[in-house]
Amino acid sequence: MGQEETNNTGYFKELSKGFIRENPIFILCLGLCPTLAVSNLVENAFGMGIAFFFVLLCSNITISLVQKLIPDEVRIPCFIVIIAAFVTVASLLMQWLIPDVYARMSLYINLIVVNCIILGRAEAFASKNNVFRSALDAVGMGVGFTASLFIISAIREVTGFGTFLGFRLIPENIKPITIMILAPGAFFTIGFLMALFNLIRIKKGKVSK
Amino acid sequence: MTLGQIIALFMGSVFVQNFIFSRFLGLCPYVGVSKDTPSAMGMGFAVVFVMTMASAVTWGLYRYVLIPFDLTYLKIVAFILVIASFVQFVEMFLKKAFPALHRSLGIYLPLITTNCAVLGVAFLNITQFETESYGFAKSTLQGFFAGIGFMLAMLIMSGIREKLEYAEIPEAMKGLAIVFITAGLISIAFLGFSGFKL
Amino acid sequence: MKARVTFKGGIHPPENKGLCGELSIKDFPPPETAVLPLQQSLGSASEPVVKKGDKVKKGTLIARSKGYISSNLHSSVSGEVIDIRKSPHPLLGEANAIIIKSDNRDEPERDYSAEEASADSLSSGEILELIQNAGIVGLGGATFPAHVKLNPPADKPIKTFIINGAECEPYLTSDHSLMLECADRILKGAALIKKMLKAEKCLIAIEENKKDAIALFRQKIIQLKNAEGLQVFPLKVKYPQGAEKQLIYTLTGKEVPSGGLPMDVSVLVHNIGTVFAVYEAVFLRKPLFERIVTVSGKGIKNPANWRVRIGTTFKMLVNHSGLADKKIKKLIMGGPMMGLAQYTDEVPVVKATSGILVLTSDEAADFEHLACIRCGKCVSVCPMGLMPAEISKMVEKGRIDTAKSIGLMDCMECGSCNYICPSGTNLLQYIKLGKYEYLRSKNVKR
């Protein structure tokens, strides 16, 4: 019985670590390019999040399934090919389903293939764990990534456009801070969110001491 | 191709649409390897080299293989494979031919495979210059200039980070937080180049 | 190589040289008890040749040099050795000293007033021996034994002999007054040293704020019969004009290489006081047991230049000159730029004591330390071409090696950077700490 319990908490930890503890963006600082590039609108962020989630889940599952078949020396190229295949699938699907969002960010969707998070998870986790754990890991990381992207894009869209998912939140007569949707705004947002995460960590560290 | 076009391409890829400060490509190595100027320089040179060559190779591959055989949907797989094997080849070649250079650049080369700036410039090239005349030359030049822009960004950031090591940065801002704030301020300065007429 | 107008950098602190009023040297009465520290020069301390209870006269040898870089020490009063014990030392904090109780007779070992006629016919070796016996050290403050400096190795001939009369430290006028009073004798000493070194030229460098001294020396040189190669060189008024390497650069256009000595560019520099002491040692056979000391500062009621016996305590001098009714902050041996702050007035005058300053809190103002704003003033004033702010920052952060690589050990501690720094950073303190740490780590490695 004890065994099962630890297993269960283990599973939950596998799932939840991507939310905060090992948040891919704010803590591990991986996969930053798409995060910054597409986070000017919440809509874009969601599109990117879903595509990313899809590729990460599929590649993690596939790699953990075929891990025994791949010789060690060529594993990285193999991983890349698997990931690239799923990116192609995601890219074609999005082109078909949400063409206008895709048109805005096709470059960054294609670049998911070199996203360090996905390759990193494949190398560090999926190639060493079973399918179920790998899937949980992917879900956790995917949710963590998408949520982070959502937070960043929400901040940027609200301050930079005065809207949220296209709905006006801030009255027209208060001018939005346009710079937030430009490149510097992306850097500032992520910089200060990282500082916030640091602050929380410092506070927690002090309490535990 | 006129000199004006070359200058326009240069200004565009180095300043106006800098890969780091405007296009957000190659951020992982940018924040990872910009701690000190010598490594930033090494990474910069490696990126310039690989980006130039990758631009040339992928454009040719796309124009003369993928388009004629109607395989453009395979471009992601094809490009990443070409770049990965190219980087591998370069590394082996350097190791044999120029061991000294390999020692200084060697550690950066494997990182470049997953540098999205390299793949990014390949994708940009085929969308921008697919049908243009001088497409090959423009692609190669864009790759080269984008690499220069990347190196410039690396050098600027590494200089600042060396200086920040001695600054009394607040505890919460330490680490990558202040790097991103700095990058934001640099990209504000780079906004000055927007709307360049050439 | 030609002479330059001046060197790069430097500062213009308020001179305050007028405090002493007219420049005359007054004789300070011999002390009741003389405290004579054994360590009077760079290098090793000398070894006592007297013991408790011995009777000594003024000028009696009481301690002999020990080792190559070391100097003799002579009694400055006549009386009895009452103890050899640890006493306050103006440079070292505390060190062994011979304590002599005066018998108030002030009896000299021999007559020091008559000039020996034979001086001109002495050989170099004999002159050097006389200088060594007299215990002469560099009186500008460095206290390097003079006989060592005057005896360069054969492969480094001296072409130019420079007499340093710059006295660029604010407040101090001891050299100035000496020049005015003893010009003839200084010139005799200069000619002697020039001959001994077989130097082509002897340049007397004097800052332009001492116009009377410049005029006097020029006039004396014209009167002199064999004044060949002897020349007065007026210097721009700025601190640190008297620094050896800067002086050489200004006068000859040559740069002493980093880590090198003046003799590497065939130059030798001696302070005006040292030259005078050489004159006394050779012509009068008088050992170095007294020197000129400026007692000044706004905390002193009657500032003056005194001829003081080595071993007189600061307290006696300060009390004799009277304390002004102001808020006293610091007691300093030497000038305000490079002098050492003292924790007690019990310290004795040593051979290195060119001045005793009592500074009020207005003069020695401290201000609130703010962060460095990188104004670059320290860089532009540094006569050694260093970046003091960077060096001190590296030392502060424990990067001694980096500090070394950007010139830590080239600093000569003139303090210009510290003076000019608007943010109140104690740059020199960090630099000194860095030098100390560097030397220590080097010794540990050995």
Add this chain to the structure above:
Amino acid sequence: MLKDKHLTVTVSPHIKTSLTTERMMWIVSAALIPAAGAGIYFFGPHAALVIAVCVGASIITELFCAVLMKKPATIKDGSAFLTGLLLALCLPPEFPLWMCALGSFFSIAVSKFAFGGLGHNIFNPALAGRAFLMGAFAKEMTTWKTLQDFPDGITAATPLNLLKEQGYDSLMKVFDSHSHLFKELFIGRVGGSIGETSAALLIIGGLILIFARVTTWHIPVSYILTVIIVSYFTGGLFDIPFHLFTGGLMLGAFFMATDPVTSPITPKGQIIFGIGCGLFTMLIRIRGGYPEGVCYAILLMNSVTPLIERFSKTRIFGVKR
């Protein structure tokens, strides 16, 4: 008796200059007063409000950040006051006040205190604030005030705007002769930011800085010379006074580029810095999308200051190159 006194023992030197950081900051602020006064005189009371809000918001932000970071609040060193004043002087006279406050907050909190406060910032806080506002509120930042009280002057747009957007002829339509144009530019009766129009007063202020030894000549001279040379070779004789006296060049060259914290520490580095500022200013003015390039040019050079310093070390005495 000295024995009764408390003797202080410190390392030499024992005397210090009276020109402290605090005094330097206030001298710079004072040197800006004439230009600020002219701005208020030409553009009316709202300009005064802009200045007041910027200065006030800067000081409040500084206090707030100091408390937050548990550092001693350093208002009396004058750096916050100066940053606020400089920021206000490069804003348009009719700029909305809440945006002024936001800009000041950005200047102090993001570009200064995030890096550790006074002495540690990489970018000139005032210029970073201005560039931020330019990115955030481009329209408001380029809405200039017509000088209605002065019948012989002048126009809503700045001369640089006119030249860039409508060309030389329309510029000459407004000012009928070159001499008239240069006179107005020199005095400052033209459209523009509050404190940047009066070249004459800014030059006076700049000379005060140099003679009070608050700054050295290196940056202003190399900056202005570069602008003169580039404008002569790209335009001609007419362009030299025009580029010198329009826009924020004088304000930038004397008061912004010389900010010691963000410019190189060595004289050689400062000259390189000034030349770079001049080149980028002219590049942006002639080819760029913005009519004015001073702000961006100085920010760009701020960012490469550490690199310049790396290659412009001083030569140590006695060490051969």
